[in-house]
Amino acid sequence: MLILGLSAMASCSDYLEEDVISAIGNDYLNTPKGLNDGINAAYSTMRLWYGTERGTNFTEFGTDLLTNGADGSWKFMNTYTNQFDSQNGHVRELWDGLYTGINTCNAVLDRSLDITGVNAQTLAQRRAEAKFIRAHHYFLLVQLFGGVDLQLSETKVPTKQVSRASVAQIYAAIIQDLTEAIPDLEAKNKSADYGRATRPAAEHLLGRVYITKGTSEAADPSDFAKAEPLLQSVINNYGFILLPDFANVHAFGNEMNNEVVYAIQYTRDPLTNGGGNNSHVFYLMEYDVQPGMQRDTENGRPFKRYKSTNYTLNTIFADRVNDSRYKKTFVDHFKSNKPGTYNTTFDKSKATVTFAQGDTTIWLPGYNMSAAERAKKPYQVMTPEMYTERIFPSLKKHLDPGRVDRTQFEGGRDYIAMRLADTYLLLAEAQFRQGKIADATANINKVRRRAAFSGKEAAMEITAAQLTFDFITEERGRELMGEQTRWLDLKRWGILIDRVKMYNPEGAPNIQAYHALRPIPQNQIDRAEGEASGFPQNPGY
Structure with a gap:
């Protein structure tokens, strides 16, 4: 074993001695191509929030519209238990990632002042884009956390000199960035x-x-x-x-409308898609174990994480005669992709059901029906009284049938x-x-x-x-x-606590006034000079 170990060490020595040649030098950002690549890198940090697990958990969980389904992951963000604390992975990832994006914007803005070889219009536009992204990130931070560290120039070396600016100071910086950016951005509905x-x-x-x-x-x-x-x-x-x-706004393949x-x-390229757009998985019921059904790309990978509250179904979408949005927001039927004869599961008005390919297997009418009426249907009828944490109306806005297989999480x-x-x-x-x-x-x-x-x-x-x-x-x-949008809307309206208590039975017992802000990540507090005294935690956490 000793001889084999020594042989392995010898065989690895060439790898240990290789020079790293792929690192980008510090001066790269001072070049025209570096400027463009820098702003593209800043754009990539938008993917930390939109269509991600963390972004959807921060905005959809713990509201009046959605509560938790059967999925065990991150339920504490809906139930507001003490598991939602400063060690929360979503909080840490979002905080660190947004500040990475902010510092990239700062670097672009600082270094672009001395760049040559870029025409004035393009340079002004790239600087405006950096201000747009920086403002966007600070807007998220101030809504979620209140006053945060305000950095408007590039941080080139690690520092523990940080502090919490006031909410008014953060908003002033956001407004200045966007006001300055607007004249230099492309005045069209889609960028070239x-x-x-x-x-x-x-x-x-x-x-x-x-x-x-x-x-x-x-x-x-x-x-x-x-x-x-x-x-x-x-x-x-x-x-x-x-x-x-309305249905075409989120129709698959019509995203550039x-x-x-x-x-x-x-993108569909795994090399450039990062973690992908994951929103397709979270709002779906457990259709794939029901008679006549199996998981496929068209109906999605059902995480069963977000379930509509009764308030959503009975009040928000009460009008289904004039308003098409219930019909066009939720899945109301499934078609068989696994033909055969099966025992029924939730609809016991009949003992068995038999399906050919493409037959309707489940219908969700949105209202209760008698067993006698349901028995006349050759498929299972799922009425509101049958909804559970596993079976409920699925949201279809984010479905992604373009994924390469039925388990792929990284949507495109x-x-x-x-x-x-x-x-x-x-x-x-x-x-x-x-x-x-x-x-x-x-x-x-x-x-x-x-x-x-x-x-x-x-x-x-x-x-x-x-x-x-x-x-x-x-x-x-x-x-x-x-x-x-929902959590941020409820928070800015000042009704988050009341609405959760009224309409979200899982969140109601634990939510308190301090939950209108999220916890500062512990790693940020630890790396500040003075730690908790230098960068105080939000009250309650």
Whole structure:
């Protein structure tokens, strides 16, 4: 064994002595190509949030719309138990990753001042893109954590000199970045180099920033008025449209449609896709063990993580006669991909069911039916009284049948981060806050008319008297279900705690006021000078 060990050490010596030749030198960022690659690297940090497990857990779990299904992973983010603490992996990964992106932007901005060989317009645009990304990241951080470390120049060597800036200081930096970026970004609905930030994307983001700031401790009476023209500009000036059919907004293969204001790019190439867009797995019920069914790429890999609350199904999507969004948001039937005769599982109105390929195996009508009525159907009928943590209406917005096999986690669909319907709803909210009820109602109605079943457009319109704050919160739920907005919306409205207590039975017992902020990761506190005294933890954690 000793001889074999010595032989192995000798055989490895050549590898140990090899020179590393792939590292990028410090001066690379000072070149035109380095500038471009640097900003591309900063864009890649958007993938930390959109379409990821951490991003969806942070925004969908622990809200009024979604509670936990049977999946055991990360349930504490919905139930608000003390497992959600400063050692949380999602918190650490997001914090570190966003600051990596921020420092990359800082490096691009600092070094671009001395770059030669880049035309003035391109240089201004790249600098504007860096400011857009930096503002975006700080906006996430301030919403989730409150005051954080504010770094606006490149950190070149490790340092323990960090501190928590005020919320007002963070918002001032965000607003300055976006205000400066807007004039130099491409003034079109899609960049010539698709995926880059554009002027309307920055205007949409800044409009949301002002609306969020307007309900924060840094609020200014003019915040909602400042949001209004920015959001109106996105609607009026760039050729975006509400697609005629709500179902097409998230239709597979239609990610680059004319409602998309900004999207995060993913790919089918495993070498460049990072962890991929994972949102396709989290909202799906356990269809794959039911009679006549097996897992496939079309119906998805069902994690059973997020289950709609009764409030979502019975209140948010109560109107299923005029409003098409329940029908077009949830899966209401499955077709057999495993023919045969089976004993029934949840629908005991019949003993067995027999399916040929493509036959309906499960129908979810969305309302209860008598056993006698269900018995007439040649398939299982799943009514609301049968819903459990394993079987429930699946969300279909993020399904990704383009995956290479039925187990692949790393999806390749672009993630729609901003779209025009959201712009309309944000604009309506800004107008409502200013008392412009007629204008707000008109903008809400534009979204609602598009959501109507054909011929039901007039029935979907509301009057100014019907437009209340609660209506706005519910309309955002109907339109943006599963699009990584809900927790942030509830937090900025100041109703997170109340709504979870009212509508999320799993989260209700433990949620407290301090849960409106997330815990600072322990590794950040540990690497600060003075540790907890130098970088204090958020209260309650």
